[in-house]
Amino acid sequence: MLNIKEIAKISNVSPSTVSRVLNNHPHVNEETKRRVLNIIEQFDYVPNLNAVKLKRGRNFLIGIITPEINEISLPYINSFISIANEHGFKTITYNTSYEKTGEIEALEALRRKEIDALVITVRASEWRDIERYCKYGPIVALERVDSDFVPSVYLDQYIGYYMALEYLIQKGYRKIGNAFGRMNGLNTIRRIQAYNDLLKLNKIPIRKEYTFTEVYSTADGEEVVNQLCKLKDRPDAIICANDFVAAGIVSEAKRKGINIPRDLAVVGFDNHLMSRVLDITTIHNPIKQQAENAFKSIYEKLENTTQISESLEYKLIIRKTT
Secondary structure (H helix, E strand, C coil): CCCHHHHHHHHCCCHHHHHHHHCCCCCCCHHHHHHHHHHHHHCCCCCCHHHHHHHHCCCCEEEEEECCCCCCCHHHHHHHHHHHHHCCCEEEEEECCCCHHHHHHHHHHHHCCCCCEEEECCCCCCHHHHHCCHHHCCEEECCCCCCCCCCECCCCHHHHHHHHHHHHHHCCCCCEEEECCCCCCHHHHHHHHHHHHHHHHCCCCCCHHHEECCCCCHHHHHHHHHHHCCCCCCCCEEEECCHHHHHHHHHHHHHCCCCCCCCCEEECCECCHHHHHCCCEEEECCHHHHHHHHHHHHHHHHHCCCCCCCCCCCEEECCCCC
């Protein structure tokens, strides 16, 4: 098989020019580029990836830490994989099942230089344990970070939840329930803070029986409705951990003869396709753009080049469930 020097000799150009053509460098004469590419195709030249990795000091591989791949995490993971591929990087996913051992496996891969960087969607380890690995490569978090060393593309969910609450209160709802997810997560903690702050501001009593916890899926949403039916005085509105929970609540409520939104208003979170299909009011969470910002943060450190992150914000999407 030919190498770069032999391709350069046949093409009557320098090896550096062949390298620029292979890397799609913009400052190459079009005629020269075509000539080199024709020679590459003619001789079926394939770059030695091990040599490329050795020369550039990296594997072009980014790890993604996630507890599981499900309908909630998949949009973010797919978006990150897409933009990474556009820049010549592959990804490997570490499914941790919320176990610290799975996270340590990924962090150790970073230390051993098997991967170049890590993205953390949700973590179980303490930040101080993760921070020790920052010296081995870029680590970026999707969730809110209580760390001085790990950057985050987090959007403060206090803002999104406050937006949903304020809308419901303006519509006249006063008995507002919650379907929260992981209670020790900072996202949920911020949602609880928004709930307490806004209800206190509007002199609305906080009723513990209106809050449901560890609610993640459509099936969980259906179970919330079963629990609501046991209450003598039910809430007139509920805000959900995500759109899948909202879909479960809407579906089960209809089966039980609960009119949406007359008897129960429902607000989702994320603006997933599910919410559009079922016409569920929700908070738009710019997941794709968060993934892009996460990659930019990593790329900036790996390539030592400035990247401009997109400014992100939540938006209220009003549909038929309110």
